[in-house]
Amino acid sequence: MAESTVLTVSDLTVTYRGRGRTVAAVKDVTLSIAAGRCLGLVGESGSGKSTIGAAVQGIIPADGSAHATGGISIAGRDLVPITDQAWSQVRGRDVTSVFQDPMRSLDPTMTIGRMLNRYTGSAEASVAALERVQIRRAGDVLKKYPHQLSGGMRQRVMIALALAPQPLLLVADEPTTALDVSVQAEVLSVLRESIEGAGCAVLFVTHDLGVARHMCDEIAVMKDGVVVETGSAEQVIGEPADDYTQRLMASRITLATDRARPVGAPEPAVVASMQDMLDDLGRPDDAVASAWAAGELLWNRFTGPTAAVGAASGLSDVRLVEHVTRPSLTVNEVDKTYTARVRGRKVGNHVLKNVSFEIGYREAVALVGESGSGKSTLLRIAAGIETPDSGSVDSQGVAGEGTQVIFQDAGASLTPWRTVEELLRERIEHTTTGKGLSRAEMRAMALRTLELVGLDESVLGARPTQLSGGQQQRVAIARAVVVPPSVLLCDEPTSALDVSVACSVLNLINLLRHSLGISVMFVTHDLAAARLIADRVLVMTGGEIVETVGAADLAQDITTDYGRRLVDAVLA
Amino acid sequence: MTVLVFISKRLGSLLVVLFFLTLLVFTLGKVADSDPVRTYVGVNASAESVEAAREELGLDNPIPVQFGSFVVGAVQGDFGISLSSKRPIADELATRLPATLELAGWALALTVVIGVSLASLYSRPGRLGAFMRFVFFSAASAPSFLIAMLSVLVFYKWLGGALPAAGRSSYGPYDDATGFYVLDGMLHGSPTYTWDAIQHLLLPAFAAAVGSGVALARVLADGIASSLRSPWARTARALGEREGTVLRRHALRNASSPALSLLAVQAGFMVSSLVVVEQVFSWNGLGSYLSGAIGVGDFPAIAAVCLILGAVYVILNTLVDVALAAVDPRVRLS
Numbered sequence: 001m002a003e004s005t006v007l008t009v010s011d012l013t014v015t016y017r018g019r020g021r022t023v024a025a026v027k028d029v030t031l032s033i034a035a036g037r038c039l040g041l042v043g044e045s046g047s048g049k050s051t052i053g054a055a056v057q058g059i060i061p062a063d064g065s066a067h068a069t070g071g072i073s074i075a076g077r078d079l080v081p082i083t084d085q086a087w088s089q090v091r092g093r094d095v096t097s098v099f100q101d102p103m104r105s106l107d108p109t110m111t112i113g114r115m116l117n118r119y120t121g122s123a124e125a126s127v128a129a130l131e132r133v134q135i136r137r138a139g140d141v142l143k144k145y146p147h148q149l150s151g152g153m154r155q156r157v158m159i160a161l162a163l164a165p166q167p168l169l170l171v172a173d174e175p176t177t178a179l180d181v182s183v184q185a186e187v188l189s190v191l192r193e194s195i196e197g198a199g200c201a202v203l204f205v206t207h208d209l210g211v212a213r214h215m216c217d218e219i220a221v222m223k224d225g226v227v228v229e230t231g232s233a234e235q236v237i238g239e240p241a242d243d244y245t246q247r248l249m250a251s252r253i254t255l256a257t258d259r260a261r262p263v264g265a266p267e268p269a270v271v272a273s274m275q276d277m278l279d280d281l282g283r284p285d286d287a288v289a290s291a292w293a294a295g296e297l298l299w300n301r302f303t304g305p306t307a308a309v310g311a312a313s314g315l316s317d318v319r320l321v322e323h324v325t326r327p328s329l330t331v332n333e334v335d336k337t338y339t340a341r342v343r344g345r346k347v348g349n350h351v352l353k354n355v356s357f358e359i360g361y362r363e364a365v366a367l368v369g370e371s372g373s374g375k376s377t378l379l380r381i382a383a384g385i386e387t388p389d390s391g392s393v394d395s396q397g398v399a400g401e402g403t404q405v406i407f408q409d410a411g412a413s414l415t416p417w418r419t420v421e422e423l424l425r426e427r428i429e430h431t432t433t434g435k436g437l438s439r440a441e442m443r444a445m446a447l448r449t450l451e452l453v454g455l456d457e458s459v460l461g462a463r464p465t466q467l468s469g470g471q472q473q474r475v476a477i478a479r480a481v482v483v484p485p486s487v488l489l490c491d492e493p494t495s496a497l498d499v500s501v502a503c504s505v506l507n508l509i510n511l512l513r514h515s516l517g518i519s520v521m522f523v524t525h526d527l528a529a530a531r532l533i534a535d536r537v538l539v540m541t542g543g544e545i546v547e548t549v550g551a552a553d554l555a556q557d558i559t560t561d562y563g564r565r566l567v568d569a570v571l572a
Numbered sequence: 573m574t575v576l577v578f579i580s581k582r583l584g585s586l587l588v589v590l591f592f593l594t595l596l597v598f599t600l601g602k603v604a605d606s607d608p609v610r611t612y613v614g615v616n617a618s619a620e621s622v623e624a625a626r627e628e629l630g631l632d633n634p635i636p637v638q639f640g641s642f643v644v645g646a647v648q649g650d651f652g653i654s655l656s657s658k659r660p661i662a663d664e665l666a667t668r669l670p671a672t673l674e675l676a677g678w679a680l681a682l683t684v685v686i687g688v689s690l691a692s693l694y695s696r697p698g699r700l701g702a703f704m705r706f707v708f709f710s711a712a713s714a715p716s717f718l719i720a721m722l723s724v725l726v727f728y729k730w731l732g733g734a735l736p737a738a739g740r741s742s743y744g745p746y747d748d749a750t751g752f753y754v755l756d757g758m759l760h761g762s763p764t765y766t767w768d769a770i771q772h773l774l775l776p777a778f779a780a781a782v783g784s785g786v787a788l789a790r791v792l793a794d795g796i797a798s799s800l801r802s803p804w805a806r807t808a809r810a811l812g813e814r815e816g817t818v819l820r821r822h823a824l825r826n827a828s829s830p831a832l833s834l835l836a837v838q839a840g841f842m843v844s845s846l847v848v849v850e851q852v853f854s855w856n857g858l859g860s861y862l863s864g865a866i867g868v869g870d871f872p873a874i875a876a877v878c879l880i881l882g883a884v885y886v887i888l889n890t891l892v893d894v895a896l897a898a899v900d901p902r903v904r905l906s
Contacts, residue, residue: 057810092812099810104803109825109900119811145901161811171810 004035006168006201007056012070014051014060025051027225028070033218035168038195038202040216040233042209042248044498045469048225053173053205057095058087075168096162098191100174102154106146112157113142119164129160132197133190151371152183159191163198170195173205180370180525182569188214207498209252213237221245251500253528255555255570327358328519329382329403329487334391336377336543351377352388353543359487364513364520366530366551368566369540375523376491378540379405382521383489395487401431404480408492410472414464420475421446421460424482431483449482450475452515453508470501477508484516491523506533527554527566539563575894582890586883593882594646594875598639601871611655611869629653642875651876656868661876664861669880670751671740672850672857676842676884678777679784683838686785687831691792712786716845720779720852727775736772738854743768776853780845784838791834795827802826829900836892840885 014026026048033039041049051060058079060066072079074094079086099105107115116126123142130138133156146154155175162170175191176184192215195202206212212219212233219236221229221244229242240246336352351374359365367375380386382393383405395403404427407413414423424446428434434442447457453474464472473493480488490509494502510533513520524530530537531554539547539562547560555567601608613625626632629652630641645652651661686708693704711719728737736742741753743765749756754773757766799805800823808818843859850859858877865873897903 059806059809088812088814091810095810096812097807097810099803099807101803105807107804107808107822107826108902110822147902158807161807165812 005032006035006075007031007033007203008071008073009052009056010071012052012055012068012072014048014055014066014068017065017067025225026055029222029225029227031220031227031230033169033201033203035201036196036199037218038204038216040204040206040212040219041222042206042212042219043222044207044248044500046224047222049205049207049222050173051225052222053097053171053203056169056203057097057171058091093165094167095169095171096165096167097171097173098155098158098162098175100177102151102158102178103146105158106154108146110145111142112144112146112149116142116157116161116164119161125164126160129164130157132163133157133160133194135160150183151179152187155179155187156190159187159194163194163200166198167200169201169203170198171203171205174207175204176211177206177208181527182370182525182565184211185569191215209237209248209499210254221248248499251503253499253503253506253526253532255528255531255567257528257532259532259552327360328363328395329359329521330392330394331355331357331378331382332392332394334378334381334388334393336374336381336386336388351543352381354391355543355545356391357538357545357548359519359521362513362517362519363536364510364522364534366522366524366534366537367540367545368524368527368530368537370525370566373540374543375540379489379491379521379523382487401433401483402485403487403489404485405489405491406473406476406480406493408496410476410493410496411464411469413476414472414479416464419461419463420450420467420478423464423475423479424449427479427482433483445482446478449478452481452512453478454504469497470505473497473501473505474508477505477512481512481516481518484512484518487519487521488513489521489523492525493522494529495524495526502529509533526570528570530554539566575897578897579890579894582886582893586886586890589886590879590882591643593879594643595639597871597875597878598642601875602635604869604871608655608869608871612658646876646879651879652872654865654873655870656865656873661873664873665858665876665880667745667751668856668858668861671855672843672846672859673884674752674754675773675776675780675850675855675857676839676846678773679780679842679846680835680839682777682781683785683788683835683842686781687788687792690786690789691796708782708786708789711782715848716779716783717848717852719782720776720849723775723779724852735775736768737775740772740855741765741769742772776849776855779852780842780849783845784835784842787838788831788834792827792831795830796823799823799826825899829896829903832892832896832899836889839888839892843881843884 009029009031012026012029013024015022015024017023029048029052031039031041031052041052043049054060055068056072056074060068074090077086077090077094079090106112112130113123113126116129117123120126120129126142127138130141135141135153135156141149141153141157146157149157158175172191176187179187188211202216204212204215206215209219216233219229219231219233220227221236221240221242223244229236229240229245231241236245237249240249334352334355336350338349338351339346340349351372353374355374355378357365367378369375377386381388382395383403384393385405418426421443425439425442428437428442428445437445443460446460450456450459455471455474455478459467459471459475464475467475477493488509493509494505497505506529509520509522512518520533522530522533527537531551534551537549537551537554538545539549539558539560541562547558547563549557549559549563558564558567609622609626609629609631612629613621617625630638633641642652649662651665653659654661654664657664690704690708693700714722724737727735745751745753746756746760750759753769754766757763757769796819800818805818805822808822809815813821846855846857847859847863849855850857851863854860858880862874862877864870865877
């Protein structure tokens with residue numbers, strides 16, 4: 001058995017020095033992987049899993065800020081202390097890797113062939129390498145540039161590149177995280193088969209326990225630089241011994257997640273500030289808040305109000321009637337075609353075909369589909385960022401001002417040189433509610449909203465880059481709801497986040513929608529997230545809504561072939 | 573194929589640009605407060621000779637007719653007669669255009685040399701790098717005429733005429749010449765003549781190139797730095813490429829598209845900075861011709877130079893766009 005051990009990591013500690021502080025990203029980690037085996041390294045952002053992935057390739061930052069002690073040996077060759085000479089013998093030969101971002105991990109100025117031929121030696125060998133990752137018409141693909149391929153194809157090319165030198169160890173760092181759920185399933189199976197064919201050891205770094213279970217023989221769970229649990233995949237997933245692993249499992253969103261149970265109840269401070277806000281909005285607070293907390297406040301135009309709304313919220317009958325007859329968002333026969341010139345000829349891409357739907361007051365509707373289904377275009381049209389060729393969008397709801405969008409990449413959606421307070425104030429100033437408010441009043445409003453989204457005063461003066469990904473998304477949400485819109489448009493707001501953070505963001509959106517009376521349009525490729533947040537799920541493909549289904553029993557109720565495929569793609 | 577279509581489209585738009593440029597320059601000549609006939613015949617000429625000259629220059633015709641004949645002439649390469657020298661402008665241009673193009677070409681080449689070498693110094697932290705950065709930044713923040721005069725001072729006066737500081741050649745032009753002296757020297761198989769022409773080019777080209785070279789270096793250095801941080805550079809490293817290979821094979825090419833865009837803009841400015849540089853180095857090019865013509869209100873000459881510079885600018889930009897598309901496949905020529 002000892003002969004076949006490819007990677008041995010013993011007591012590895014990696015520290016980063018910066019701004020006078022020393023942070024240990026990895027502490028005393030010991031691992032080993034045998035040939036033909038796949039070890040999953042699972043943890044959230046900052047757990048140190050990617051640092052290990054980088055360390056075993058010898059590509060931790062070379063600027064002297066990182067320092068590694070302990071042992072790494074690959075096929076019996078000791079590699080710590082990390083010297084360039086030692087690694088240059090190993091990297092690209094014995095160890096290669098597949099990275100997360102297939103969009104940018106391939107040099108945009110090179111054809112696939114030019115990249116691949118360098119490592120395979122000839123065009124024929126490159127074709128064979130591409131065929132091994134199940135790329136058809138490999139000869140054509142060799143002539144293409146990365147931007148001409150889909151995400152799934154690019155990631156297959158990455159796998160072919162990584163396996164071309166016939167490595168002993170493959171490091172796969174979140175290889176499918178950036179892909180659509182259904183593409184993810186395909187790429188994972190390609191990766192699995194290729195690895196089995198190549199017989200190499202695999203270090204599979206991921207934040208997703210579902211993916212890890214699907215791919216790995218063994219799993220090591222990491223938290224704060226330490227391995228908290230190691231074992232066979234079945235054991236770690238099936239009977240997690242460690243607290244943290246259990247919590248990580250519990251925060252996973254699957255098609256079986258209990259929708260009625262909000263994952264993690266809102267903190268008392270959040271409830272309190274929510275009540276403040278309800279005061280400001282002139283609504284009776286306690287009743288609404290407690291009704292929400294009790295899960296009784298499930299009201300929408302399609303399912304009808306529960307008794308709780310009429311009694312507890314004290315909204316007048318008149319307004320109730322108004323709610324019933326007036327949706328917050330009406331999308332009416334929207335049609336959109338993008339035209340591009342390809343070799344002098346106009347080519348139309350019919351992205352939205354006569355799409356109509358409505359979102360009721362306080363209702364959450366999810367649009368689910370893959371890349372290219374038209375869902376994001378629809379969101380941009382609803383947001384007024386783009387205009388439809390024909391058809392109309394009406395977002396004059398009963399309450400709230402217009403629409404607001406929160407994006408997948410919250411960091412990029414926040415102006416980097418503005419402080420959080422300035423970002424929120426900017427939104428307030430642009431609304432009718434905000435007209436004539438003093439700085440102090442706006443500051444108070446911003447503060448209340450930050451508390452509502454689970455942040456506090458300390459972030460007011462911070463700039464986006466000083467915040468974590470989860471905090472950035474909360475700030476983006478705070479900006480969107482500081483003056484409540486009638487519809488909150490969410491463009492994959494959770495797919496770039498760690499599972500536990502994703503859960504809390506979903507809960508937050510849910511909380512805001514009930515407490516502020518906001519309707520939600522939630523665009524995602526993840527059926528499980530859609531099911532959790534939405535009342536209804538609209539399945540989109542090819543620019544059309546092919547199915548509308550209630551969220552609760554989604555997995556059973558979906559009938560179309562396409563919808564079933566999406567259900568199957570969600571890893572159990 | 574697309575490249576040819578693109579170039580021909582650009583040449584089409586060149587015609588449109590030139591037409592409006594002609595209109596603009598012509599109008600400026602008409603509204604300017606100077607009488608071209610007086611410039612032509614001199615202040616002391618009699619009334620009869622003024623009239624005769626007016627007829628000779630075609631200035632008694634209605635303005636649209638004047639414009640028409642100007643355009644027709646320009647299309648045939650006839651820009652009329654210089655009001656000050658009384659020689660056909662086309663003859664002047666025939667010797668001065670190559671002079672300016674030669675200088676501009678060398679200045680652009682030096683821009684690239686300065687830009688690339690300085691960009692590589694940027695990434696090297698150290699005394700030499702810091703010193704070179706200081707020198708070049710000082711140089712870049714100085715106007716080009718100051719650089720020109722300083723370089724004359726250093727290389728001509730202090731270093732005892734290490735490099736010539738005036739004119740294009742110690743020997744004068746060949747009879748059957750292209751007007752590009754370095755090329756002429758090579759065509760006639762004369763290393764002495766060629767080397768002499770190159771020496772004459774160095775100082776003015778350097779003076780014109782310093783500013784744009786430093787600007788280019790900044791863009792290039794930034795581009796290389798961000799390329800080296802990019803995920804695909806990481807991929808290359810993970811596949812075992814050494815740092816030098818990552819730089820050569822991946823980073824340089826990706827960093828060169830913003831640098832090329834900048835170079836196109838710089839090329840346009842280059843021509844205008846040559847107006848000054850040519851003066852300092854007594855370079856008989858379009859720039860010194862233009863400044864002379866502006867001084868005496870010689871509008872036909874001004875118009876001709878403007879048209880040619882405009883054409884050069886559009887052509888340069890077209891070439892850069894083609895180069896951009898060649899470097900970065902994501903750029904579509906449209």
